[in-house]
Amino acid sequence: MLPIEQNWLILVELLTDLKKRGMDIPSSVNKDISLLKTSINFYKKDMSHPDMIKEFDKANIKITEIQDKLLGYAEEVNDDYYKDWIDKLRRANLGEEIYKQAESSSKFVGGAPPGFSSAKIHLKKPISEDRTQEIAEYFNLIIEFEDDITIAIYGDSENIKKALKEFAPFFNE
Incomplete structure (x- = not known):
């Protein structure tokens, strides 16, 4: 790391x-x-x-x-x-490891900060980064784009659930 x-x-x-x-x-x-x-x-x-x-x-x-x-x-x-x-x-x-990164076969979960829940969303087509960031800010989450249609979400479990409801309409588009 x-x-x-x-x-x-x-x-x-x-x-x-x-x-x-x-x-x-x-x-x-x-x-x-x-x-x-x-x-x-x-x-x-x-x-x-x-x-x-x-x-x-x-x-x-x-x-x-x-x-x-x-x-x-x-x-x-x-x-x-x-x-x-x-x-x-x-x-x-100085190179000391303060927080260990989780070992996992999943590229996404391996990068989750300590104490954070995570989720990954696969959309049918890309959505605006502005809209995604707006949802992230509202629910106090960290969002990372893996590619145009794959979004990684980090944060509190309850906030992730609420954000996923906001993203739900984009799954069908």
């Missing part, structure tokens, strides 16, 4: 914990984290290709932006809380 993937898992966990603590986090952070995971997966397809290296550079910039935002909220909780998250990120940057 790449250090950036470990950082992504830590930031997802931090975001989840901050929301559980009642922090009002902008929904744009969910979208950014979702897009970041897509960028990381894109890079991993061929890490030596120049386009992939550019994608990795963009992912590093984006993860730093998300990290700065979330750590700002963590600092509001208290100093020890903030220091704990800084320590996790520091250790991950």
Whole structure:
């Protein structure tokens, strides 16, 4: 697992914990984290290709932006809380595995963040990314496009069930 993937898992966990603590986090952070995971997966397809290296550079910039935002909220909780998250990120940057990634034959479930439920949707035809992100933000989920008609969803089990009801009309189209 790449250090950036470990950082992504830590930031997802931090975001989840901050929301559980009642922090009002902008929904744009969910979208950014979702897009970041897509960028990381894109890079991993061929890490030596120049386009992939550019994608990795963009992912590093984006993860730093998300990290700065979330750590700002963590600092509001208290100093020890903030220091704990800084320590996790520091250790991950040094190559330590903070969160283990689940072993699975399924490509999708293997990437699920710790403590998150997941689902995969196969549509008959592609739908708008904007509409998909709107549903993700409303139900506080992370959405990853595997291809034009396959969508991976991460989040709270109950929120995934509600989101699937929103996606239901697209199954028949």
